[in-house]
Amino acid sequence: MEATGEDNLVEYGFRRVIITITAVLCALLEIVDTTIVNVALNDMRGSLGATLTDVAWVITAYAIANVIVIPMTSWLSQQFGRRNYFAASIIIFTVSSFLCGNASNIWELVAFRFIQGMGGGALLVTAQTIITESYPAAKRGMAQAIYGMGVIVGPTLGPPLGGYLVDNFSWPYIFYINIPLGIIATVLTLSFVKSPKYGEKLKANQVDWWGIVFLSSFIGSLQFVLEHGQQDDWFADPIIVTLSIVSFFGLLLFIWRQLTYKYPIVNLRVLQDRNLxxxxxxxxxxxxxxxxxxxxxxxxxxxxxxxxxxxxxxxxxxxxxxxxxxxxxxxxxxxxxxxxxxxxxxxxxxxxxxxxxxxxxxxxxxxxxxxxxxxxxxxxxxxxxxxxxxxxxxxxxxxxxxxxxxxxxxxxxxxxxxxxxxxxxxxxxxxxxxxxxxxxxxxxxxxxxxxxxxxxxxxxxxxxxxxxxxxxxxxxxxxxxxxxxxxxxxxxxxxxxxxxxxxxxxxxxxxxxxxxxxxxxxxxxxx
Missing domain, CATH: 1.20.1250.20 (MFS general substrate transporter like domains)
Structure with missing residues (x-):
């Protein structure tokens, strides 16, 4: 996301500490949630009567939503203002955590995990930008280190925390634990985080709706093929064949749309850089x-x-x-x-x-x-x-x-x-x-x-x-x-x-x- 170079985003003293805590807390919420589920899969399988392949969808649905939303985050922040977008993402994440805990069957859980991933994908990307912009240029290395430690601690906390909750309570608590943290993060975001001044917002008719449709069909279909290929015997199954074709054309149409449309949601030209x-x-x-x-x-x-x-x-x-x-x-x-x-x-x-x-x-x-x-x-x-x-x-x-x-x-x-x-x-x-x-x-x-x-x-x-x-x-x-x-x-x-x-x-x-x-x-x- 673009750092605007405006010094009015740089914070000092108490406000900066609070903003740093808020952003790291949100990044942690998102990352812990990616790995906390791994140790609960066996229990979910038992209580929801699902197969190993079905239960792998609990991880996958979250990942698909993450992957769809991450490339659009920069664009969405500019449309809605960073603070509003960040707060909305935390609220979506928190509400869907509550719904995940209350799911009565595996597919309900998968659907709520998908919505949770839509909120979560934005948290990681936006949190890093907020931390970076709150520090003066000379201290940005420090900001990255603080954020980096959060990112590394997250995957570690997930499995043991998940394990403790599953063994001592039951699996829904791995989702309920997000609720108090989400409420605190929302209040802090609305009170302390500022939005940079962006250029003109796009009007509804300029939004790259087709780009969003092509991106989602490409990634969603691809993921389904990968997950269900094994149990449905790969290309012997008509659904797998159909979705493989959808995914392939989704990718082609997405690339074509991003390179020809005036306001693309993802700037593909940046990939001309060899190192990238x-x-x-x-x-x-x-x-x-x-x-x-x-x-x-x-x-x-x-x-x-x-x-x-x-x-x-x-x-x-x-x-x-x-x-x-x-x-x-x-x-x-x-x-x-x-x-x-x-x-x-x-x-x-x-x-x-x-x-x-x-x-x-x-x-x-x-x-x-x-x-x-x-x-x-x-x-x-x-x-x-x-x-x-x-x-x-x-x-x-x-x-x-x-x-x-x-x-x-x-x-x-x-x-x-x-x-x-x-x-x-x-x-x-x-x-x-x-x-x-x-x-x-x-x-x-x-x-x-x-x-x-x-x-x-x-x-x-x-x-x-x-x-x-x-x-x-x-x-x-x-x-x-x-x-x-x-x-x-x-x-x-x-x-x-x-x-x-x-x-x-x-x-x-x-x-x-x-x-x-x-x-x-x-x-x-x-x-």
């Missing part, structure tokens, strides 16, 4: 790895290892603390002129080592101590990726283009996360099936070891008072269950390995990026 193009791809892959691994680890620990939601959440804390710890160090390295492409390449390399390490340690009974160091490494890797990728992408942009470029990086990070979750759920289902077939092929009933194992299990059940035939039946079921568990673990191992290869492939590409003027970036408009 490479940066948006990197952000996509970062989102893929960040959200993908945050999605898979809680599900693995809960469904395979039988952990509680709280334990699953706590597992991710050291990793995020490590990322938070890395932020100021990386900020200093960037100021000293260490090439960001080297940092990003190192980050991708560390992420590869993390995934490969996880591939080697996960079993049906892995302990916390086995995952601690790989996750610490993930934290270091994310720290090396998060800030440098954004600064690299924006390093050769100037003025108003920085805000527009930042909207693309934010959007691609979210889209990468949605792709990641969708592709990972698909792969887990596919790999589990093929591993199950392989494992069963090795269970030859005529082999002595297999007969012995079945007999041992049968004797065990008989000693608990079951008849011989019941015990035999239970023994077969127990073997089937352990085959299923083993094949699921093998599929998680595969997913980690492929994620790692994806990151490794990125390393040489990163080193091709040219450096911005002096390697320094004006971060004042970053989202």
């Amino acid at each position: 193009r490479v940066g948006t791809i990197m952000c996509f892959i970062l989102g893929f790895g960040l959200y993908g691994s945050t999605f898979i680890i809680p599900i693995y620990t809960q469904s395979i290892l039988g952990w509680t939601a709280t334990d699953a959440g706590l597992l991710l804390i050291p990793s995020s603390i490590m990322t938070g710890f890395m932020m100021p160090i990386i900020g200093r390295l960037i100021q000293k002129g260490v090439p960001q492409s080297y940092m990003v390449a190192t980050g991708f390399l560390l992420f590869f080592i993390f995934t490969f390490w996880m591939h080697n340690v996960i079993t049906p009974d892995t302990g916390t101590e086995h995952m601690f160091w790989p996750l610490i490494l993930r934290g270091v890797g994310l720290g090396l990726l998060f800030v440098p990728i954004t600064t690299l992408a924006l390093s050769t942009l100037k003025g108003k283009n920085i805000g527009e470029g930042a909207a693309f990086t934010g959007m691609m990070r979210q889209l990468g996360g949605s792709f990641g979750i969708a592709i990972i759920t698909t792969f887990i289902a596919r790999f589990t099936q093929s591993h199950r077939v392989d494992l069963i092929a090795n269970l030859d009933g005529s082999k002595f070891e297999v007969q012995q194992r079945i007999q041992q299990l049968q004797m065990g059940f008989m000693s608990k008072g079951f008849s011989s035939s019941e015990a035999l039946d239970k023994a077969h079921k127990a073997i089937e269950l352990s085959v299923m568990k083993q094949s699921t673990v093998l599929s998680y191992m595969d997913v980690f390995m492929y994620l790692g290869i994806l990151f490794l492939i990125c390393v040489p590409f990163v080193l091709l990026i040219k450096k911005g003027s002096g390697g320094k970036v004006d971060m004042s408009n970053v989202h």
Whole structure:
């Protein structure tokens, strides 16, 4: 979003402290809500009677809405005035949080999550602009650091907080917790935040309605195809085929409309910048790895290892603390002129080592101590990726283009996360099936070891008072269950390995990026 350069937006003393707290609070609300749901998925599944694929929509609907609204935020702020738009976003977010908690079935919950995402997407982008503009130019680095810490703490707070609420209360409370915070943030916003003076507002007949329609149809259809492709057998399903076509033409028409219309909602010309193009791809892959691994680890620990939601959440804390710890160090390295492409390449390399390490340690009974160091490494890797990728992408942009470029990086990070979750759920289902077939092929009933194992299990059940035939039946079921568990673990191992290869492939590409003027970036408009 454009920093207007007007000093009347710079605040001092108490007002600046309040504005900073308000903006960080809103950014936290949005980010905590992206990850808090992960640990509650199992409970939602049970109480709403939904499948794993259905319940993944609770995350996806929020992400789709985020992705649609992020590119339009700059434009919407100019139409309605930043303060009004920001306050309205918080109100939408808070009201829909209440409705999410009261949802009676999975699709109601998904619909309210979508509305919540429409409010939430705006919070992140606008909060950063408000913080930036409230500080004088000399202190903007400090403003970014405060905001950055908020952004990093959010994903960490989500899982353990979600886990605590799910284990001690019930899943609706992960949404109710937003309500008091939302009310406080709304009051503070209306009392303290100022709107910059914008140019002329567009009249209703100048608004790029077609652009909005094309953008929504492209992203919404794409997301549906990704989520439901696996369970509906991809292109054997007419709905999937239709939506794939809608998505493809939505994209083409959206690009055409933005390049030819006088008042586009998204300025695509900013993508002529080479660094921004490479940066948006990197952000996509970062989102893929960040959200993908945050999605898979809680599900693995809960469904395979039988952990509680709280334990699953706590597992991710050291990793995020490590990322938070890395932020100021990386900020200093960037100021000293260490090439960001080297940092990003190192980050991708560390992420590869993390995934490969996880591939080697996960079993049906892995302990916390086995995952601690790989996750610490993930934290270091994310720290090396998060800030440098954004600064690299924006390093050769100037003025108003920085805000527009930042909207693309934010959007691609979210889209990468949605792709990641969708592709990972698909792969887990596919790999589990093929591993199950392989494992069963090795269970030859005529082999002595297999007969012995079945007999041992049968004797065990008989000693608990079951008849011989019941015990035999239970023994077969127990073997089937352990085959299923083993094949699921093998599929998680595969997913980690492929994620790692994806990151490794990125390393040489990163080193091709040219450096911005002096390697320094004006971060004042970053989202």
